[in-house]
Amino acid sequence: xxxxxxxxxxxxxxxxxxxxxxxxxxxxxxxxxxxxxxxxxxxxxxxxxxxxxxxxxxxxxxxxxxxxxxxxxxxxxxxxxxxxxxxxxxxxxxxxxxxxxxxxxxxxxxxxxxxxxxxxxxxxxxxxxxxxxxxxxxxxxxxxxxxxxxxxxxxxxxxxxxxxxxxxxxxxxxxxxxxxxxxxxxxxxxxxxxxxxxxxxxxxxxxxxxxxxxxxxxxxxxxxxxxxxxxxxxxxxxxxxxxxxxxxxxxxxxxxxxxxxxxxxxxxxxxxxxxxxxxxxxxxxxxxxxxxxxxxxxxxxxxxxxxxxxxxxxxxxxxxxxxxxxxxxxxxxxxxxxxxxxxxxxxxxxxxxxxxxxxxxxxxxxxxxxxxxxxxxxxxxxxxxxxxxxxxxxxxxxxxxxxxxxxxxxxxxxxxxxxxxxxxxxxxxxxxxxxxxxxxxxxxxxxxxxxxxxxxxxxxxxxxxxxxxxxxxxxxxxxxxxxxxxxxxxxxx
Numbered sequence: 001x002x003x004x005x006x007x008x009x010x011x012x013x014x015x016x017x018x019x020x021x022x023x024x025x026x027x028x029x030x031x032x033x034x035x036x037x038x039x040x041x042x043x044x045x046x047x048x049x050x051x052x053x054x055x056x057x058x059x060x061x062x063x064x065x066x067x068x069x070x071x072x073x074x075x076x077x078x079x080x081x082x083x084x085x086x087x088x089x090x091x092x093x094x095x096x097x098x099x100x101x102x103x104x105x106x107x108x109x110x111x112x113x114x115x116x117x118x119x120x121x122x123x124x125x126x127x128x129x130x131x132x133x134x135x136x137x138x139x140x141x142x143x144x145x146x147x148x149x150x151x152x153x154x155x156x157x158x159x160x161x162x163x164x165x166x167x168x169x170x171x172x173x174x175x176x177x178x179x180x181x182x183x184x185x186x187x188x189x190x191x192x193x194x195x196x197x198x199x200x201x202x203x204x205x206x207x208x209x210x211x212x213x214x215x216x217x218x219x220x221x222x223x224x225x226x227x228x229x230x231x232x233x234x235x236x237x238x239x240x241x242x243x244x245x246x247x248x249x250x251x252x253x254x255x256x257x258x259x260x261x262x263x264x265x266x267x268x269x270x271x272x273x274x275x276x277x278x279x280x281x282x283x284x285x286x287x288x289x290x291x292x293x294x295x296x297x298x299x300x301x302x303x304x305x306x307x308x309x310x311x312x313x314x315x316x317x318x319x320x321x322x323x324x325x326x327x328x329x330x331x332x333x334x335x336x337x338x339x340x341x342x343x344x345x346x347x348x349x350x351x352x353x354x355x356x357x358x359x360x361x362x363x364x365x366x367x368x369x370x371x372x373x374x375x376x377x378x379x380x381x382x383x384x385x386x387x388x389x390x391x392x393x394x395x396x397x398x399x400x401x402x403x404x405x406x407x408x409x410x411x412x413x414x415x416x417x418x419x420x421x422x423x424x425x426x427x428x429x430x431x432x433x434x435x436x437x438x439x440x441x442x443x444x445x446x447x448x449x450x451x452x453x454x455x456x457x458x459x460x461x462x463x464x465x466x467x468x469x470x471x472x473x474x475x476x477x478x479x480x481x482x483x484x485x486x487x488x489x490x491x492x493x
Contacts, residue, residue, distance in 0.1 A: 040079035042396050046384040047089050047105070048079060053491050054382055055103075056403045057094035058297040064092060085398060093402075102379065102403055102483060109392075109399035112381050115480045116271075118213045118238045121183070123206040124149020125156055126235075126266060128430055128473040129175060132197065138170040138471060139163045139190065139197050140179075141430045143266060144235070147214045154204040159433035163199060164188030172471070180477050183208045192431055215241055215270075218263075218436040219248045221255050224448050230257040230335075231444070233436045234278075237270030237351040237484075242277055242321050243330055249281040250333040260335065261447050263343040263436065265369060265428065268475060268482040269350030272378055272407075273322075275484075276315055279358050280332050282340055285319035291358040292407040294486075295414075300404065303491045315358075315407070339364040341447040344422060347475050349373035350484030354407055356420055361410040367422040368447045374419035377406040378484040388492045405486060424450055429461040431468055 039045075051064055058064045069075040082088035089105045090096055106112060114120065124146035129138045142160040145152050163170055165178035165185050178185065184207040190199045215236035222229055230252035234245070252260065260282070279291050292315040296304065304312055323329040342356060344367050353372050359365050384396035408414035426446035434441040439448055446456045475481040 037073040037076045038080065040076045041085075042384070042393065043085045043398055044079040044082060044088055046393070046396050046398065047085060047092070047400065048075070050382040050384075050400055051089075051092045051402060054297070054300055054380060054402065054404045055092070055094075056297055056377060056405060057100065058299070060094045061092055089400065100403055102375070102377070103401065104480070105398060105400045105402075107398055109381075109383055109397065111479075112399050112401055115483075116238075116381075116485065117240055118215065118236060118270075119210065120213075120479070121208045121210050122146065122149065122213075123151050123208045124211060125151035126474050127162075129170070129471045130430060130468040131172065131471055132468060136172045137163070138172065138175055139468075140170065141433060143433065143473075144217055144233075144436070146211060147217070149211055150206050150209060151204070154206060156204060158435055161190045161192065161197065161431075162187050163190045163197060175471075212240070213238075214244075215267075216244055216248060219251070220437045221252065221257060222437065222439070224439060225452050227258040227451065228255060229448070229451075230255070230260045231263065231437050232260070233263040235266050236268065237272075237274035237278070239271045239274050239324065240326055242274055243327050245274075245278065246281065246321060246330060246333050249335060253333055253335055257335070259339070259341065259451060260337060261341045261343065261444060263444075264348050264352045264355075265343050265345040265443065266347050266475070267349075267352045268347060268373075268478075269352055269354075269375070269484040272315070272351060272354065272484060272486045275351040275355045275358070276318060277321055277332060279355055280317045280319065281334050282337055283317065283334070283359055283362050284336050285317055285332050285334050287316050287318055289317050289362070290410045291315050291317050292354060292409055294405050294407060296405050300491065304489060307492060337363060339366070341366045341368055341450070343443045343447065344369040344372050344420065345428065346370055346373060346419075347473070347481075349482035350375040350378065353416070353420055354378075354484065357407070357409045357413055357416070360413070366424065366447070366450060367420060368424045368426055368443055368450070369422050370425065370427055371421055372419035373482055374417045375482055375484065376408075376414050376416055377403045378486055380404045380486050381488055385490055388490065390488070390490055401480070401483070401485070424456050425458065426456060427458075427461060430470070432461070 052058060086105060093100045093103055126143045127140045128143060129140050131138050140162040142156055142158055144158050145156055165187060168178060187204045187206060189202040190197050215234055215238045217235050218233035220231050232248060276291055294313050319332050321330045321332060342365060353375060356365060379401045382400045384393035386393045406414055424446050426443050429442045439445060449456050
């Protein structure tokens with residue numbers, strides 16, 4: 001038998017070659033091609049970019065971190081999980097409703113424009129609701145009336161009491177439907193007699209209208225203890241009324257008032273710039289003195305300093321009201337006061353607190369009332385800007401109003417989460433609301449007593465005597481009631 005020599009080298013080569021062919025064929029047959037991740041929607045990209053660039057708490061929100069998205073597709077993958085823009089926006093807020101209780105987004109930028117101007121559909125009265133004891137029945141107390149409103153035309157006034165809407169008794173279960181879900185209704189009034197709320201025959205038929213609220217609700221000068229007192233009820237820092245506010249201060253100045261009482265009990269805030277103006281009207285117009293210092297997120301703050309200089313982070317007192325598209329510029333009238341009484345409540349917030357906090361290092365600020373809200377942060381309107389000139393993307397109607405800044409005063413005081421504490425503790429008697437400016441009105445009388453050197457002591461209020469418990473007020477249903485905002489500042493890319 002002839003033995004043939006086996007060439008093992010050739011066999012091994014053949015096996016390797018066959019394996020390679022089989023593996024290549026298997027891969028080409030079984031491998032799933034990569035599906036490209038589509039770009040996120042225009043709206044979702046606008047929301048993320050705006051929050052990333054401007055949001056005060058960017059560094060505390062992991063989803064806004066640059067490090068999380070090493071590649072473009074990684075960010076698109078996250079954004080594409082959200083089909084509801086509002087859900088995406090809410091997911092990017094820092095401890096929503098705990099730390100950040102104020103940022104919001106709308107699907108129509110006109111909503112924010114109307115809010116800033118103080119324009120809304122309203123019947124024109126601000127009120128509070130309370131219940132008696134454990135009863136489920138509610139009673140309303142009119143706190144103030146808008147000038148030129150349907151409520152004013154119907155003869156309503158501060159202190160009016162109502163308990164029926166369309167002949168139905170207000171209760172804990174129906175008040176939202178009866179008062180806040182219709183544009184017209186019949187209001188039925190009541191009186192308090194022998195600590196009982198008794199229905200009467202008076203009614204007012206009201207229909208809501210689109211109205212811009214004048215924040216200067218009351219201004220007057222009266223004499224108390226041989227002193228001229230300038231008294232101003234100011235319910236919102238609305239820049240459309242800066243010139244009118246300046247004129248009120250001029251009236252006080254021309255009358256050479258001795259003391260001023262600024263009533264901010266229902267002032268939930270508004271324009272930071274208007275707060276700066278009012279501070280200058282009260283204290284002085286030395287533009288070298290710091291009223292408040294702004295703090296933004298690190299990236300936004302660096303961009304502002306680079307674009308406008310580090311001094312732009314300082315909000316100083318000023319001597320001029322700047323011109324706007326609606327108003328002309330004007331020199332500020334200032335009282336140069338060294339002391340002021342400010343009436344506050346649990347409705348006093350944001351730009352009102354900014355004013356108080358900013359004035360405290362320079363003058364004797366006597367607060368009368370109860371603790372304020374405790375909102376030291378401000379927002380800014382962000383739209384889908386597509387260039388450095390602020391041109392808005394016509395394909396994106398959304399606008400955001402996120403918190404972007406917090407303020408400290410000259411002494412660094414900020415973060416007053418529990419509000420500002422009054423020097424003179426006094427509570428408004430909701431069952432006995434006297435007209436603004438009446439020297440016997442609970443909070444004003446407390447300020448006047450302190451001016452005379454009389455120690456203010458707590459009194460048993462009429463509302464306490466009849467067992468009233470506050471339920472809510474119309475501020476809670478007023479969009480953006482406690483917001484403070486700055487003029488938009490765009491980062492140039």
